Amino acid sequence: MGYTIDRLLTGVSFEEAEARTRAALAENGFGVITEIDVAATMKKKLDRDMTAYKILGACHPGHAFAAIESSPRIGAMLPCNVMLRAVDGGVEVSAVDPVASFAAVEEEGARKVAAEVRAIYAAMMEKL
Template sequence: MTYTLDRTIRDADFETVDERTRKALADKGFGVLTEIDVKATMKKKLDKDMAGYRILGACNPGMAWEAIGAEPKVGAMLPCNVILRETDDGIEVSAIDPVESMMAVDNDELKQIAGKVRDMLAEAVQAI
């Protein structure tokens, strides 16, 4: 079972993939609400070195509106996280699969909304 939608980019550096990811998300109606530079945080807090790792908290306002309308507590599971991570093979981009992340919620309407969001995120990941 996989819980992310993944793609490895081999033809660009970390910052270029970040820019391409943000554009692909924006083209599908997602904004980046939060950003965590995990590499910098681990260095600052633990004095540990690691490869590039960034978490982008992406949100499509229309889909968030629908999801919250269907299940008010779903906000605890938002926004949809997208990670960028340096690997030996290139820059891996992984977006959460909303269908998998909502499996614990017994709400058929929410599951339908999650399916739409998954499709939108999958298209964004493939467009990077």
Template sequence: MQYYFSKKLTNTTFEQALEKVAEVLKSKGFGILTEIDVQATMKKKLDEDLRPYKILGACNPSFAFKALQAENKIGTMLPCNVIVQVLEDGVVEVAAVDPMASMQAVENPGLESIAGEVQDQLKSAIEEL
């Protein structure tokens, strides 16, 4: 099973892609809780150069609440990560975790429907970009 959904965006900059991702996620009920600039972190911590790469921690509060009610340790897998990166050819790629893949490790049938709903929304957001 593939553990993510992705889409390559043409005719856009990295910054424009970040804005569009935030906008589309918001339209699906997700907010961005965290933003990790992996490029800057690698430069600061390791003095290594990396292409533009950000990890966005996306959360839909109603889905998160349902998941926390069904499984009190599920916070270890929240929020849903979405990456925006520039590939070697200069194309911007956006990828989001497939919550159904990550939930396979959790043996709780109550999470399956919630993960399915989140999967539908994230997949739809990626397709909409």
């Protein structure tokens, strides 16, 4: 089992891919609650250059509440990250597969939430 749900957006700028990804998340009830510009951080901390790379911490409040209610320590695995990185010919967008991420979680309620979020992410990636 892979651990991400992926889509390659060809012929688009990083900025356009990010805007489309943020819009798709919002359309599906997710908010971006954290953001890490990995390339800028590596430059600042290590003085190393890398291609554009950003991590968006996405949260669907209803699903997050249900997961936490079912398994209170699940917060250590939240939010559900979406990564964008520049590649030859476009931008790769990858969302964590919550089913794979929650594989060790025993509570059925949290597993159900993971399956629901996975389905949303898979549909979202197809429409990007």
